[in-house]
Amino acid sequence: MGNIIVIVITAFVASVAGYILRLVYAKLNIRSAEQTSKRIAEEAWLIAETKSKGILLDARLAVDRERKEFEHKIKERRQSVQNMENRLNQREENLDRRIDAIDKKEKDLSGREKDFSSKEHLLSVKFSEIDKIKEEQKKILEKNSGLAREEAKKILMSAMEEDAKKSSADLLQRLEQETHETADKKAKEILSIAIQRIAAEHTADTTTSTVQISNDEIKGRIIGREGRNIRAFEQLTGVDLIVDDTPEAITISAFDGVRRQIAKIALERLIADGRIHPARIEEVVEKVKRDMEQHLKETGEQAAIEAGVPCSNFEIIRLLGKLKYRTSYGQNQLQHTLEVTWLAGAIAGELGLDVMFCKKAALLHDIGKAVDHEVEGTHYQISADIAKKYGESPKMVNAILSHHEGFAVPSSPEAFVIATADTISAARPGARKESVGRYxxxxxxxxxxxxxxxxxxxxxxxxxxxxxxxxxxxxxxxxxxxxxxxxxxxxxxxxxxxxxxxxxxxxxxxxxxxxxxx
Missing domain, CATH: 3.30.300.20 (K homology (KH) domain)
Structure with missing residues (x-):
C-alpha cells in the first residue's frame, strides 16, 4: 500500500516537473509533454493494477483529476505566454520606431556637425585676419609714436608702478596716522569708544501743538468772516492753523518750534481776551514775539548756568534758548544739550582731560539745530560755523564738527568725549522714540x-x-x-x-x- 502511494506521489511530482518544464518551453514542447504525461499515467496504472484494482481505480481517478488541473493550468499559461508575446511584439515595434528616430537625429547631427566645421573654419580665418589687422595697427602706432613695442610697454608699466607706489604710500600714511598714537591717548580713545558702543538712534519729530478751547463756537470767530482772521494769524506767525472737527481743540502745525510756541501763546491770549480781528491779532502777536525774545534770553542764560559754562555772547545765549522749542526725534534739544554737557564733564574728569573745554564744546555741539531750518547744511556743520564765527579755537570747531562719527576726523581726545556723551544722551532709554512700523x-x-x-x-x-x-x-x-x-x-x-x-x-x-x- 505504501509503495503505491509513493508511486502515485512520484507520478504527481513527475507531472509537476513536467509542468515547470512546459512553462519554459510551452510553445515548442506541448505535444511531447502530453505523451510523457500519458506514459507516466499508464506506468502508474500498470504498477497499481498488480497490487489492487481498487487502488488502481483511485490512482486513475487521481491522475485524471491532476491531468484536468494540469490542462487548465497549461491553458492559462498559454494565454499568459500569448499576452507576453504580444507585449514583446509591441515593445519591438516601439524600439523600431525609436531606432528610426535616432537614425534621423544622427543624420541631423551629422549635417549640423558639417555646418559647425565650416563655421569653425570660417571663424579661424576671421581670427587670423583680426590678428593681422592688430599687427598692422601696432606697427602704425609704433610708427606714429616713434616708440617700439617694448619701449611703450616699459613706459606704461613705469606709470602704473608709480601710481601703485603713490596709492600704497597714501594708504601707509593713513594707517600710520591712525595707529601712531601715544599709549596714554590710545587708552583714552579706547575708553571713550567703549562707552560709545551703547548707542542706538530711532525716533520721530514733533511738529504740532494743541490749544484747548471752551466750546466750538470760538472756531468760527478764529476763522473770521471769509477767513480773514485765520489768514492774518497764519501770515503773522508763519504757522498753519488747523481748525477741523476735533472737539474743543485747535491744532498749530509748524516745523519751527519757536514760531509754534509764539502762535500758541498768541492764540491763547486772543481766545482769553475775546477780541479777535486782524488788528488785534497783529498787536498780540507782536507783543508775544517781544516777550519770547526775552524768554529765550532768560532760558539761554539759565541753561549756561546749569551747564556750568560762563557765556556772555548774546547770540549764543539766544540760540541756546531756542533749543528749548526744538525737538530731535522726540527728544527736547535743550535738555539733550544739558545732558551731553554733564556727561562730557564727568567723562573728561575721569579721563583727566580738560573738563571746561568738554563742557563748552558739548554746550555748542548742537546749537546749529536752532537755525537749521533757516540755514542750509547739516546741524553739525552749522554748529561748527557758529562756533568759528564767534572766535572759538580750531580744536573746539573740530570737536563740534566730529561729534557724529564719519563726518570729520577727531583731532583730540576731547572730541571723542563729545561724541561719546552725545551718543549716550541720545541712546538712553526713553530719550527718543519712533513708531514700530516705520522702524x-x-x-x-x-x-x-x-x-x-x-x-x-x-x-x-x-x-x-x-x-x-x-x-x-x-x-x-x-x-x-x-x-x-x-x-x-x-x-x-x-x-x-x-x-x-x-x-x-x-x-x-x-x-x-x-x-x-x-
Whole structure:
C-alpha cells in the first residue's frame, strides 16, 4: 500500500516537473509533454493494477483529476505566454520606431556637425585676419609714436608702478596716522569708544501743538468772516492753523518750534481776551514775539548756568534758548544739550582731560539745530560755523564738527568725549522714540538694498539700524573686493534711504577649509 502511494506521489511530482518544464518551453514542447504525461499515467496504472484494482481505480481517478488541473493550468499559461508575446511584439515595434528616430537625429547631427566645421573654419580665418589687422595697427602706432613695442610697454608699466607706489604710500600714511598714537591717548580713545558702543538712534519729530478751547463756537470767530482772521494769524506767525472737527481743540502745525510756541501763546491770549480781528491779532502777536525774545534770553542764560559754562555772547545765549522749542526725534534739544554737557564733564574728569573745554564744546555741539531750518547744511556743520564765527579755537570747531562719527576726523581726545556723551544722551532709554512700523520698514528696506549686490549671501541690520553686517560668498568676492563692495553699498544706501545719524557698513568674508580624517 505504501509503495503505491509513493508511486502515485512520484507520478504527481513527475507531472509537476513536467509542468515547470512546459512553462519554459510551452510553445515548442506541448505535444511531447502530453505523451510523457500519458506514459507516466499508464506506468502508474500498470504498477497499481498488480497490487489492487481498487487502488488502481483511485490512482486513475487521481491522475485524471491532476491531468484536468494540469490542462487548465497549461491553458492559462498559454494565454499568459500569448499576452507576453504580444507585449514583446509591441515593445519591438516601439524600439523600431525609436531606432528610426535616432537614425534621423544622427543624420541631423551629422549635417549640423558639417555646418559647425565650416563655421569653425570660417571663424579661424576671421581670427587670423583680426590678428593681422592688430599687427598692422601696432606697427602704425609704433610708427606714429616713434616708440617700439617694448619701449611703450616699459613706459606704461613705469606709470602704473608709480601710481601703485603713490596709492600704497597714501594708504601707509593713513594707517600710520591712525595707529601712531601715544599709549596714554590710545587708552583714552579706547575708553571713550567703549562707552560709545551703547548707542542706538530711532525716533520721530514733533511738529504740532494743541490749544484747548471752551466750546466750538470760538472756531468760527478764529476763522473770521471769509477767513480773514485765520489768514492774518497764519501770515503773522508763519504757522498753519488747523481748525477741523476735533472737539474743543485747535491744532498749530509748524516745523519751527519757536514760531509754534509764539502762535500758541498768541492764540491763547486772543481766545482769553475775546477780541479777535486782524488788528488785534497783529498787536498780540507782536507783543508775544517781544516777550519770547526775552524768554529765550532768560532760558539761554539759565541753561549756561546749569551747564556750568560762563557765556556772555548774546547770540549764543539766544540760540541756546531756542533749543528749548526744538525737538530731535522726540527728544527736547535743550535738555539733550544739558545732558551731553554733564556727561562730557564727568567723562573728561575721569579721563583727566580738560573738563571746561568738554563742557563748552558739548554746550555748542548742537546749537546749529536752532537755525537749521533757516540755514542750509547739516546741524553739525552749522554748529561748527557758529562756533568759528564767534572766535572759538580750531580744536573746539573740530570737536563740534566730529561729534557724529564719519563726518570729520577727531583731532583730540576731547572730541571723542563729545561724541561719546552725545551718543549716550541720545541712546538712553526713553530719550527718543519712533513708531514700530516705520522702524521695521526702515530696517527691511536697508537689508533689501544691501542684498541686491552680487556676492552678498546674508545681510543683517544691527544696532537699531545704525550698522548693517554683510556676509559675502567667498567664491564670488575676494579679500580685495570687500572694501570696494562696502564702498558701493554705502553710496547706494546714501542715495536711496532716509535715516537719522549714520550707518556703518561691515562686510565679512569667511574662508573655510575642510578635510575628512580616515
Amino acid at each position: 521695521l520698514k526702515r530696517l527691511e528696506k536697508l537689508e533689501k538694498v544691501v542684498k541686491e549686490f552680487n556676492g552678498v549671501s546674508i545681510a543683517y541690520a544691527m544696532q537699531a539700524g545704525r550698522e548693517v553686517r554683510i556676509l559675502v560668498e567667498p567664491k564670488k568676492v575676494d579679500d580685495n573686493q570687500t572694501q570696494i563692495l562696502a564702498h558701493d553699498i554705502a553710496k547706494k544706501v546714501e542715495q536711496e534711504l532716509e535715516y537719522p545719524g549714520h550707518i556703518k557698513i561691515t562686510v565679512v568674508r569667511e574662508t573655510r577649509a575642510q578635510e575628512i580624517a580616515k
